[in-house]
Structure formats: structure tokens, C-alpha cells
Amino acid sequence: MTAFVAGATGFVGRAVVPALVARGETTIAHVRPDSARLGEWRERFAAMGATVDASRWEQDALADAMRTAGVTHVFCLIGTTRGRAKADGVAGNIYDAVDYGLTKLLVDAAVASGTKPRFVYLSSVGASTRATSAYLKARGRAEDVVRASGLPWVIARPSVITGDGRDDERPAERAAGVMIDGVLSVAGLLGARRLRARYRSTTPDVLAAALVRLALDGAADTLAEGADLR
Numbered sequence: 001m002t003a004f005v006a007g008a009t010g011f012v013g014r015a016v017v018p019a020l021v022a023r024g025e026t027t028i029a030h031v032r033p034d035s036a037r038l039g040e041w042r043e044r045f046a047a048m049g050a051t052v053d054a055s056r057w058e059q060d061a062l063a064d065a066m067r068t069a070g071v072t073h074v075f076c077l078i079g080t081t082r083g084r085a086k087a088d089g090v091a092g093n094i095y096d097a098v099d100y101g102l103t104k105l106l107v108d109a110a111v112a113s114g115t116k117p118r119f120v121y122l123s124s125v126g127a128s129t130r131a132t133s134a135y136l137k138a139r140g141r142a143e144d145v146v147r148a149s150g151l152p153w154v155i156a157r158p159s160v161i162t163g164d165g166r167d168d169e170r171p172a173e174r175a176a177g178v179m180i181d182g183v184l185s186v187a188g189l190l191g192a193r194r195l196r197a198r199y200r201s202t203t204p205d206v207l208a209a210a211l212v213r214l215a216l217d218g219a220a221d222t223l224a225e226g227a228d229l230r
């Protein structure tokens, strides 16, 4: 079993990599080749027991890497923010360009690799092509691409992911987590337990354990949210 983790350098990705290694998976952490921290990531992932692949974000390059390694699971844990998109020089609809665009590219590469890997997509609660938010709409479109790929898939829709250890501090995200959890604890007391399970915040470690469990042990074609991600 060999896992390929795109977005390995992210808040969730860097928890998924050691969780896969702990399950005995040969684990390849993808780092973009132009990353200013490529050397640092090679050291950090080697210390976790994983190897680094720095293929270009191009279908043929990624498909070759997956084919050569005999990849059985692809984790797609990527996505941008306004700040990161600005630094990357991404213009226009940043979520269409990165969250949707790179997911489609990775799905196409996984199909072209011929290894028929299971595709694990980290989406978001509320993702829908009918959403009014550009972010949730792009996530909905990306989910549709994953479902139509012909590959076995897992789509995970967590609520806010919070905790210590982010490179960029995101006070709004942290505040949203605290506020949502506060409101939901009252809702839970009033009996709205499913609502609380769906929207309660989570941490990278809890989410990583759930993603790995669903990927390796779960049924094919799984849409997971709420309690499935605990």
C-alpha cells in the first residue's frame, strides 16, 4: 500500500503523513517544487518516515510519479487562502484556480497513472455547486469531479479545523471555532445533537486519524461528515 499526499505541507497534511506511516503505509509527501522550504520539508518528512516527491503540478509529471511508486491511495489536502493566493500570484477566482483547478488536475493524474488509487478528498461542510460562496461552490465542483472520476473515493466534509501549529496565524478561524462550538454546546443541550456533530470544530490530528481510517478501512465511495470524522 502506497499513499501519495498532496498538500502534505498544510495544517492537515502534516498530520496525515505520520498517521499513514504509523499504519505501515509507504508514504510519499508531495511538496511543490518551487517551495522555498523544500529542503526543510525533506528533512521533516524523512524524520516522520516518509519520502518527498516534488513533481511539478502538471498531469503527466504527477501521473508518472504515481505510476512509478505504484500508488494505491491519493490524498488531496490542498486549498488556498487570500493571503497565500496573493503570494502565489493567483488572480481572479482563487478558489476556482486552486481548490477546484488543482483537485481536477490531481484526479486526472490519478486516473492517467493507471494504478486506480482510492482518492481521498478533503472538502468542507457546506460544499455545493449551488452554494453562493465562491469557496463552497469550488469545493462542490471539485467533489463532482472526484465522484465522476471512476476511481474509488472518500470525500470528507469537516467544519472548522483549528488548534496550534499553523504557520500563518488565523485568528478569525480560531475565533469562529470557539464561537461555533459555544453555540453548538447550547444546541446540544437543547437536543440538536446532529447539528452539533456536523458543525463542531476539529483538530488536524483527529481529522487525520479519521481520513486514514476511512481511506484504509472504510467502504468504497464514502461521503463523511460530522461523527464520521471523529
Ligand SMILES: NC(=O)c1ccc[n+]([C@@H]2O[C@H](COP(=O)([O-])OP(=O)(O)OC[C@H]3O[C@@H](n4cnc5c(N)ncnc54)[C@H](OP(=O)(O)O)[C@@H]3O)[C@@H](O)[C@H]2O)c1
Pocket: 006, 007, 008, 009, 010, 011, 012, 013, 032, 035, 057, 077, 078, 079, 080, 081, 084, 088, 090, 098, 099, 102, 122, 123, 124, 125, 158, 159, 160, 161, 162, 173
Ligand atoms: N482550515 C479549516 O478550517 C478548513 C475547514 C474545512 C475544510 N478545509 C479545507 O481543507 C484544506 C486543507 O486545510 P489546511 O488547514 O490543511 O490548509 P493549509 O494549511 O492552508 O494547507 C494548504 C495546502 O495546499 C497547498 N497549496 C496551497 N496553494 C497552492 C498552490 N497554488 N499550489 C500548490 N499547492 C498549494 C499548500 O502548499 P504550501 O505549503 O506549499 O503553500 C498546503 O500544502 C483547505 O484548503 C480547506 O479548503 C479547511
